[in-house]
Amino acid sequence: MSPSAVTSLVDELVRCVRDVYGTGPIPLHRPVFAGREKQYLMECIDSNFVSSVGQRVTDFERGIAAFTGTRFGVATVNGTAALHAALRLAGVASGDLVITQALTFIATCNALAYAHADPVFVDVDRDSLGMSPGALERWLDTHAERRDAGPVERSSGRRVAACVPMHTFGHPCRIEAIVQICGRWGIPVIEDAAESLGSFVGDRHTGGFGVMGTLSFNGNKVITTGGGGMIVTNDESLAARAKHLTTTAKKPHPWEFFHDEVGFNYRLPNLNAALGCAQLELLRPMLAIKREVADAYRRFCASHGVPFVDGIAGTTSNYWLNAILAESREERDEILRRTNELGVMTRPAWRLMIDLPMFSHCMHDDLANSRWLEDRIVNLPSSVPDRDIGRLRP
Numbered sequence: 101m102s103p104s105a106v107t108s109l110v111d112e113l114v115r116c117v118r119d120v121y122g123t124g125p126i127p128l129h130r131p132v133f134a135g136r137e138k139q140y141l142m143e144c145i146d147s148n149f150v151s152s153v154g155q156r157v158t159d160f161e162r163g164i165a166a167f168t169g170t171r172f173g174v175a176t177v178n179g180t181a182a183l184h185a186a187l188r189l190a191g192v193a194s195g196d197l198v199i200t201q202a203l204t205f206i207a208t209c210n211a212l213a214y215a216h217a218d219p220v221f222v223d224v225d226r227d228s229l230g231m232s233p234g235a236l237e238r239w240l241d242t243h244a245e246r247r248d249a250g251p252v253e254r255s256s257g258r259r260v261a262a263c264v265p266m267h268t269f270g271h272p273c274r275i276e277a278i279v280q281i282c283g284r285w286g287i288p289v290i291e292d293a294a295e296s297l298g299s300f301v302g303d304r305h306t307g308g309f310g311v312m313g314t315l316s317f318n319g320n321k322v323i324t325t326g327g328g329g330m331i332v333t334n335d336e337s338l339a340a341r342a343k344h345l346t347t348t349a350k351k352p353h354p355w356e357f358f359h360d361e362v363g364f365n366y367r368l369p370n371l372n373a374a375l376g377c378a379q380l381e382l383l384r385p386m387l388a389i390k391r392e393v394a395d396a397y398r399r400f401c402a403s404h405g406v407p408f409v410d411g412i413a414g415t416t417s418n419y420w421l422n423a424i425l426a427e428s429r430e431e432r433d434e435i436l437r438r439t440n441e442l443g444v445m446t447r448p449a450w451r452l453m454i455d456l457p458m459f460s461h462c463m464h465d466d467l468a469n470s471r472w473l474e475d476r477i478v479n480l481p482s483s484v485p486d487r488d489i490g491r492l493r494p
């Protein structure tokens with residue numbers, strides 16, 4: 101596109117964003133509190149149960165499990181902690197390899213590093229933005245072999261201990277194919293579903309396909325607890341171990357302090373869970389409104405010949421963070437520069453994990469689609485618009 105064509109495209113894009121969000125600076129994603137948040141927080145304070153004990157944690161865990169159609173939820177202080185604990189529970193140990201994607205938020209790889217494991221980066225699909233089953237299978241066929249103790253990477257003999265696909269911006273990846281491939285290799289799948297609360301494959305919620313899924317309730321996610329996360333699973337013994345490991349591994353007893361392993365203090369405080377309970381009551385209308393925002397962007401893109409990142413067939417996205425694709429890196433940068441200058445916050449995708457100093461030594465495939473997407477993705481404002489807040493009723 102010529103520079104002047106880009107300029108006029110951006111001006112029309114800004115007009116589209118302002119039609120939805122109005123005047124003033126427009127953030128990328130901000131939380132909305134339109135339900136019983138204050139009431140539940142006040143009740144929590146009045147009851148004195150603000151910290152590590154309280155009914156709201158259990159209520160929130162049950163609520164999220166019910167919404168996601170999983171049997172159990174274990175709340176944690178944030179999504180990174182949920183991932184770290186889930187990796188430990190899946191048996192990931194020091195020196196192991198874990199297959200994941202290079203197009204992800206840093207938290208995915210930080211959790212792997214906390215577990216003293218190294219990521220292996222396989223490519224994503226251009227349409228889903230998530231891990232490519234084809235790339236996963238190619239990497240395994242080329243580099244892995246089955247041994248008695250499980251699959252290992254051939255040249256190093258290191259165990260391939262888990263696979264962590266991520267549902268990018270809320271769009272479900274091809275999780276069923278990934279679970280099938282990993283099943284053939286005996287590799288447990290942990291879904292990083294931090295961005296995909298409210299996203300489904302068919303009628304099954306993301307996070308429920310692998311042995312465990314992890315969610316985040318950070319301030320920029322679909323709903324927030326201030327900071328928070330959760331492990332969801334259908335496995336009762338994993339859920340019990342998750343609760344134990346994230347609450348200092350204390351054996352239940354009326355007065356004795358006996359801890360049977362090095363546990364984490366990853367439990368979500370009752371105050372944060374109270375906020376989460378109120379937010380969860382707004383989730384369905386929030387998702388409906390976010391879908392309307394996506395509809396507006398999709399219409400804009402269709403009439404201006406701009407590729408809109410939409411979910412793949414057979415899936416329902418929560419449209420956590422909408423994205424368009426520029427024609428080139430240069431065009432992406434020009435769109436970012438001009439929209440931000442005009443008070444509309446837009447962002448590129450994360451730098452690929454393989455290009456960060458801590459992970460540059462890690463194994464990877466050609467990452468061609470990851471690089472192609474990194475050059476082109478522009479995220480657009482995606483919050484619930486002010487004008488629609490009145491429609492959020494518990």
Ligand SMILES: *Cc1c(COP(=O)(O)O)cnc(C)c1O
Pocket residue numbers: 178179180181204205207208266292294295315316317318328329
């Ligand atoms: C938000 C997020 C997390 C978890 O983040 P926390 O801030 O620790 O809750 C993990 N993975 C991805 C992909 C995320 O976007």
